[in-house]
Amino acid sequence: MLRSFMYCSDCTLSGDLVEEELDRLVAHARVKNERLHVTGALMLASGQFVQFLEGSSDAIHALVDSIRADPRHTNFRTLLDLETDSRRFAGWSLAYSGTATFVGRELRRLRPATGEPSRRQINRVIRLLGGIPMYGSPANDVGTSRRVSLSCGGTSADLR
Amino acid sequence: MIEPVVAADLKRRVYVIDDDQGFRDSVCALLTAVGWLPEGFGDAKLFLDAQEHLGPGPLLLDVRMPGLNGVRLLEVNAIRSQKFPVIVVTGHGDIETAVRALKAGAADFLEKPFTAPDIIQALEVAHSRISAALDRGSTNGQSSPSHLALTSRETEILQGLAAGLQYKVLAHRLGISPRTVEMHRDKILKKLNVRTNAQAIRVAVLAGIDPLEKESDG
Numbered sequence: 001m002l003r004s005f006m007y008c009s010d011c012t013l014s015g016d017l018v019e020e021e022l023d024r025l026v027a028h029a030r031v032k033n034e035r036l037h038v039t040g041a042l043m044l045a046s047g048q049f050v051q052f053l054e055g056s057s058d059a060i061h062a063l064v065d066s067i068r069a070d071p072r073h074t075n076f077r078t079l080l081d082l083e084t085d086s087r088r089f090a091g092w093s094l095a096y097s098g099t100a101t102f103v104g105r106e107l108r109r110l111r112p113a114t115g116e117p118s119r120r121q122i123n124r125v126i127r128l129l130g131g132i133p134m135y136g137s138p139a140n141d142v143g144t145s146r147r148v149s150l151s152c153g154g155t156s157a158d159l160r
Numbered sequence: 161m162i163e164p165v166v167a168a169d170l171k172r173r174v175y176v177i178d179d180d181q182g183f184r185d186s187v188c189a190l191l192t193a194v195g196w197l198p199e200g201f202g203d204a205k206l207f208l209d210a211q212e213h214l215g216p217g218p219l220l221l222d223v224r225m226p227g228l229n230g231v232r233l234l235e236v237n238a239i240r241s242q243k244f245p246v247i248v249v250t251g252h253g254d255i256e257t258a259v260r261a262l263k264a265g266a267a268d269f270l271e272k273p274f275t276a277p278d279i280i281q282a283l284e285v286a287h288s289r290i291s292a293a294l295d296r297g298s299t300n301g302q303s304s305p306s307h308l309a310l311t312s313r314e315t316e317i318l319q320g321l322a323a324g325l326q327y328k329v330l331a332h333r334l335g336i337s338p339r340t341v342e343m344h345r346d347k348i349l350k351k352l353n354v355r356t357n358a359q360a361i362r363v364a365v366l367a368g369i370d371p372l373e374k375e376s377d378g
Contacts, residue, residue, distance in 0.1 A: 020311055025341045101282045102269035127255040
């Protein structure tokens, strides 16, 4: 069974460091994810990371543990952690890194002032990452033919 | 919220391409009020013909105009996007268009209707991009390595390419993987706004970047 995991976090790097450090991170992640058969995408905009990862449960859990501990980001927040039967991404890539305020706004909407982000917003960001939406069809973000719980599987879905 | 106080000579240029005159006029009025110097174009052809003679500034480009797709203009590199960072504007805010526009090199993406703070923030960010990448070096007509906005690693890679080194050899020499070399190369091409290694090398030569010295193969 495949597992999908998505989180957002704040980048702790600043200034000129960001680009070089991100290069290093992406080069490393590309090799590691390929080895683990993990697919997905990473994005950085307005100082915010978002990443979607999918692969075997073991691979995802190990990967997420090491990502959580990475000092290059903080304020880690789980957006999705669930079992799934198909992949949304063909490979792993850096989908975007830059200054577009559009992307920054979309990522900020993953952290509403109150409550949890909407599925519609999560879907928008998955599509922005270049993937196939998690719930329903792109034309109908909210409608779900197969309802999936945000916190199924009994693992740590720390959705505050 | 909005700070309109900008001295006249510090006014920043911004170009608005939209076939809807009402929209164009209202955006230009808003931008003038907050200290920008907007110039409107009713169609992209007019802008493309004039771009050589225009000062650098962000470009607000409507993606859906009669007979033209704004994203396509980016994809075929019709716009000098280092000089005119493109903010794609659309009334149909679909994510796929945003992804396509950003992939094609758009600096930003705005959905109509947008708020004044949204457009101002996007313009500020796009404008700082010009100053960072191009404005600094282009005024004296002579580019130099520091004006190319390359990191020291990217400069090394470019020097290696100029020396005609293979990725594998260059990677070994710099102690990084060939994959990383390729990644840096992609960034270099993007930063220099060129498509091929040969074009990048030409820029390097013009900028006075010396090729890496070849090592004797042991």
